[in-house]
Amino acid sequence: MSGNKFSFSYLWALIPDRLMVLIKFGVTGTSGLFIDFILTWCFKDGLHLNKFLANAIGFTAAVLSNYFINRYWTFKVRKAHIVRQLPAFVAVSLIGLFLNSGFIYVFNNLLLIDFYISKAIAVLLVFFWNFAANYFFVFKAPRE
Numbered sequence: 001m002s003g004n005k006f007s008f009s010y011l012w013a014l015i016p017d018r019l020m021v022l023i024k025f026g027v028t029g030t031s032g033l034f035i036d037f038i039l040t041w042c043f044k045d046g047l048h049l050n051k052f053l054a055n056a057i058g059f060t061a062a063v064l065s066n067y068f069i070n071r072y073w074t075f076k077v078r079k080a081h082i083v084r085q086l087p088a089f090v091a092v093s094l095i096g097l098f099l100n101s102g103f104i105y106v107f108n109n110l111l112l113i114d115f116y117i118s119k120a121i122a123v124l125l126v127f128f129w130n131f132a133a134n135y136f137f138v139f140k141a142p143r144e
Contacts, residue, residue, distance in 0.1 A: 025074050025134070028066055028074050036061070037058065039057055040057070040119070055104065063090065063093040071085070074139075075134070077140075092129075092133040099129060100119075100126045103118070104119055
């Protein structure tokens with residue numbers, strides 16, 4: 001029986017490295033999504049701040065959380081100096097914020113889709129920008 005032992009590590013080993021990075025990036029992004037949505041809701045509906053300011057606060061907290069999780073777990077790039085890497089991550093994230101806010105504006109203000117549905121659509125669309133920019137630019141492993 002011990003020869004037929006089922007192993008999840010064997011299944012994980014079958015997943016190509018780049019796909020595993022995408023999956024981890026998605027898991028990390030999901031954790032950031034929860035932080036983002038909870039804080040956005042607290043500031044927009046709880047404290048009645050402007051929806052775009054609330055969106056920026058939630059987004060900023062998620063960015064900081066996501067940076068450290070991506071650095072140490074998703075991409076495992078520890079050789080790069082945080083002093084250079086964090087600003088690059090923030091720059092990519094700020095571009096993502098502008099894209100996110102633009103999508104929310106279009107969906108919510110022009111197409112009259114519910115704010116939170118608009119935000120969810122925007123997050124999904126911006127995910128692809130964030131992954132590509134982080135994979136190829138921010139967390140690119142140094143050549144050895």
